[in-house]
Amino acid sequence: LSASYLVATRHFFFRHVPTRPRHITMLAVSATRVVAPCAGAGRLGKSHRASSRRVVSSRASSGSDGASPLGRVLVLGGTGFVGSRICVELLDAGYDVTSVSRRGTPPLSDDGDAPSASANNAARLRESVDWRVGDASDPETALDVLNEGGFVGVVHAVGMLLASDLNALASGSGSIPDADATYDKVTRVTAFNAADAAARCAEGGTRVKAASDDAARGDDAVASPPPPPFVFVSAAEARWDFRAPFDWLEEYLVAKRAVESRLATLNDEQKLRASWLRPSLVYTFEKPAALPAVFLFVLGNAIGIPFVDRPVTVDTLARAAVRALADGKTSGCLDYREMERLANEPR
Secondary structure (H helix, E strand, O other): OOOOHHHHHHHHHHHHHHOOEEOOOOOOOOOOOOOOOOOOOOOOOOOOOOOOOEEEEOOOOOOOOOOOOEEEEEEEEEOOOHHHHHHHHHHHHOEEEEEOOOOOOOOOOOOOOOOOOOOOHHHHHHOOEEEEEOOOHHHHHHHHHHHHOOEEEEOOOOOOOOOOOOHHHOOOOOOOOOOOHHEEEHHHHHHHHHHHOOOHHHHHHHHHHHOOOOOOOOOOOOOOOOOEEEEOOOOHHHHHHOOOEEEHHHHHHHHHHHHHHHHHHHHHHOOOEEEEEOOEEEEOOHHHHHHHHHHHHHHHOOOOOOOOOOOOOHHHHHHHHHHHHHHOOOOOEEOOOHHHHHHHHOO
16 A cells, blocks of 8 residues: 555546545636635725726626625635635635636536535525636736725635546536646646735735825834735645656646745745645545545555545535634644644634
8 A cells, every 4th residue: 555556546536436536626627716814914905996807797696795894705716616615614704705717606516516515505605605707827817806805815726636628527516627728827827826916915005004194193103914814725745755656646736836835935025824725635425425535545644654644524624724814823834634623723
């Protein structure tokens, strides 16, 4: 038994089990950014509404009726398995949620539900989230939306496991990549765009604050708001210090590591308070066909096989993402232990 064997087993189930386990990277190509609130953090964006030429509203949903006092959350890729569950968690916490993806509204699964939602949550998602259609690989897409104002953070959960039509077999939402999709474009480019947009909006807010009435009154110092929170959904295998057993998997991990490195730099520069989640398999007990692959990973981790992390449920991941954004202090790399700890903390 080896780490490579477990990886191969996971991809066997991705291709051959009707209800497949979902990888942490949210195998849909649609870009995901979860915007979440940070304790005491200022809001992202300008006070006026910018033109969202690259992002159009979906006709199938209108979002929440009123503005939440907690602020707005931007989810790029909220139509996927992981992204849709994060949307539910954000709604439960009291945030307004805006999702940007290639498809707009979430697809329905074979049993009529959104990819990770129960029957009750599926309708709620479609009615309560402000669904937008947009291309996150365009550097202006996230910036246009954030400039509408009222956002309090960002999370990125975009990914693509297979750069071909076969991704539909692995994706929890049946996503088929664009013809020009690459791991670099889908993961690194979209995440860099989202992180840079969040940092730019935060800097703009700081400049406005510095020129405010407080400064005009001659105060000795005007406190700058803390950097906005940003959560990136990475992969446990990104910590491997050896080459992946498959070329495509190596390319996938190279893109993940590039994003983590960029976020670490933005943390050091205090432009963001970024966290990157590194789960292995992400699963739900509502989909029992995925459990054999999950069992192999649990067993491999329990007997101490190097580089094999214990899987986490999609609920654990979603709660951890929202807690990391909301607690005002979490940053850096979060493995399955840290995700479980955050998920169990009171809201």
